[in-house]
Amino acid sequence: MELVCPAGTPAALEVAVDAGADAVYCGFRDETNARNFPGLNFSREEMAAGIAYAHQRGARVLVAINTFPRAGALALWHRAVDDAVAAGADALILADAGLLAYAAEYHPHQRLHVSVQAAAANPDAIGFYVEAFGVKRVVLPRVLTVPEVAAITRAVPCETEVFVFGGLCVMAEGRCSLSSYATGQSPNMHGVCSPASHVAYREARGRLVSRLGNFTINAFAKGESAAYPTLCKGRFATRDGAGYLFEEPVSLDAAALLPGLAAAGVTALKIEGRQRGRAYIEGVVRAFRKALAALAAGRPIEGAGLGALTEGQSTTTGAYRKVWR
Amino acid sequence: MPISAAAVPTVPFLVSLAVRPLPLGPLQPLLAGFMAAVTRRHPRIFERLGPHAGKRFGLDPTDLPLAFVLAPDPACPRAVAVRELPAGLDARIAGPLAGLVGQLDGSYDGDALFFSRDIVVEGDMEAVLALRNALDDAQIDVARLAAAALGPFGAFAEPVLRGALRAVRTDDRVARRDG
Numbered sequence: 155m156e157l158v159c160p161a162g163t164p165a166a167l168e169v170a171v172d173a174g175a176d177a178v179y180c181g182f183r184d185e186t187n188a189r190n191f192p193g194l195n196f197s198r199e200e201m202a203a204g205i206a207y208a209h210q211r212g213a214r215v216l217v218a219i220n221t222f223p224r225a226g227a228l229a230l231w232h233r234a235v236d237d238a239v240a241a242g243a244d245a246l247i248l249a250d251a252g253l254l255a256y257a258a259e260y261h262p263h264q265r266l267h268v269s270v271q272a273a274a275a276n277p278d279a280i281g282f283y284v285e286a287f288g289v290k291r292v293v294l295p296r297v298l299t300v301p302e303v304a305a306i307t308r309a310v311p312c313e314t315e316v317f318v319f320g321g322l323c324v325m326a327e328g329r330c331s332l333s334s335y336a337t338g339q340s341p342n343m344h345g346v347c348s349p350a351s352h353v354a355y356r357e358a359r360g361r362l363v364s365r366l367g368n369f370t371i372n373a374f375a376k377g378e379s380a381a382y383p384t385l386c387k388g389r390f391a392t393r394d395g396a397g398y399l400f401e402e403p404v405s406l407d408a409a410a411l412l413p414g415l416a417a418a419g420v421t422a423l424k425i426e427g428r429q430r431g432r433a434y435i436e437g438v439v440r441a442f443r444k445a446l447a448a449l450a451a452g453r454p455i456e457g458a459g460l461g462a463l464t465e466g467q468s469t470t471t472g473a474y475r476k477v478w479r
Numbered sequence: 480m481p482i483s484a485a486a487v488p489t490v491p492f493l494v495s496l497a498v499r500p501l502p503l504g505p506l507q508p509l510l511a512g513f514m515a516a517v518t519r520r521h522p523r524i525f526e527r528l529g530p531h532a533g534k535r536f537g538l539d540p541t542d543l544p545l546a547f548v549l550a551p552d553p554a555c556p557r558a559v560a561v562r563e564l565p566a567g568l569d570a571r572i573a574g575p576l577a578g579l580v581g582q583l584d585g586s587y588d589g590d591a592l593f594f595s596r597d598i599v600v601e602g603d604m605e606a607v608l609a610l611r612n613a614l615d616d617a618q619i620d621v622a623r624l625a626a627a628a629l630g631p632f633g634a635f636a637e638p639v640l641r642g643a644l645r646a647v648r649t650d651d652r653v654a655r656r657d658g
Binding site for chain 2: 164166192350351355356381431466
């Protein structure tokens with residue numbers, strides 16, 4: 155299985171390639187990608203140089219243009235597609251049907267992947283993308299069990315890619331409005347979930363309070379692991395007491411499930427974290443390269459052992475082993 | 480692997496105590512030299528900072544009796560050592576010296592240090608993220624640039640500085656590299 159790794163900067167791309175990534179995904183420095191954070195992402199020149207660096211070392215670069223174009227501003231997204239193709243991208247990761255249509259029409263030889271942001275979670279939906287736009291791969295949402303991943307992979311006429319590590323989005327991806335509700339900005343339209351411009355932290359007597367817009371997201375006791383200020387992983391006071399209503403602040407670690415994912419016929423394994431630093435990229439890529447080597451050699455695979463790098467410093471197998479909806 | 484969840488090491492209390500009476504004045508030309516070297520060798524930092532380059536950051540090594548005010552204005556980038564951070568800064572990043580320096584050279588991931596509560600961030604989060612990402616991309620060799628700031632003595636000082644920085648890192652970095 156192919157290891158697809160994140161890169162938010164040229165330095166991170168080089169670290170990912172050097173650590174053993176088969177492919178690296180990254181985006182331009184604007185709202186066309188779902189990690190549009192300050193100081194992150196690639197200029198056009200950096201993208202071309204990063205692709206050259208990867209190609210020289212046998213790795214591929216997948217360019218994420220996976221937000222949904224705004225009415226009246228289509229040119230920004232079209233230009234991103236054109237420029238990624240011109241830079242030599244090995245594939246474009248797209249979510250919007252209109253943008254997929256544009257890429258398929260104007261760049262018919264460009265390999266296209268369906269982003270997780272499209273929330274394509276059944277064979278009919280995926281089949282439509284293949285038939286209509288000729289996509290070669292779909293990134294499956296993080297809400298499926300391993301048997302469901304296997305069933306979809308058997309039924310669709312394209313490759314499947316699944317997340318195996320990192321931040322865990324528990325919503326219908328590309329359709330979540332929680333961030334937009336709190337801040338007016340969303341990962342789907344602006345490329346930012348919980349935009350930094352609306353985040354505030356206050357620490358007093360060891361207690362850390364995180365806020366997003368007008369909402370208190372969490373209050374961490376002294377010594378308690380902290381988490382991103384996202385509403386889906388907020389701790390809320392209700393009549394039944396305070397607790398996590400949607401999901402606890404944990405990160406996905408599916409290293410132990412690699413044999414099942416391989417048996418399911420999955421083509422590629424994706425690591426989340428374009429917003430993370432080089433230390434994270436290097437540590438996670440090396441751990442999963444090692445896990446894949448163990449899988450190939452028939453040795454048992456342990457958890458990736460990356461708890462210290464994870465949100466909430468805790469990991470889960472997420473929906474892969476979940477039985478509820 | 481596995482990566483250790485051990486806390487970021489801190490400067491020994493006795494060392495911190497010994498540093499306390501020393502004047503900050505002699506540090507200033509060294510900081511100026513360091514900033515000049517960073518500006519010369521890593522101009523991409525300022526491009527990544529964008530509109531946040533005009534802001535002022537407080538860098539607060541909580542295990543040392545001093546702090547730094549960083550103003551990364553590309554026209555005149557400055558870092559000033561202070562006993563206490565002044566009011567009115569745009570953002571403050573506080574934590575053990577090893578954690579702050581480790582984010583410069585890629586030993587530590589900023590989000591992981593936040594999750595573990597080793598660092599505290601306050602103020603303008605856009606500016607904090609921009610600075611963090613710009614510095615992570617720059618791959619700053621702290622020992623080399625600090626040595627460069629020492630002028631003709633730099634060649635002798637670099638191995639000492641490199642050894643000192645190595646001494647304050649945790650075993651988890653070794654584990655990552657060996658993984």
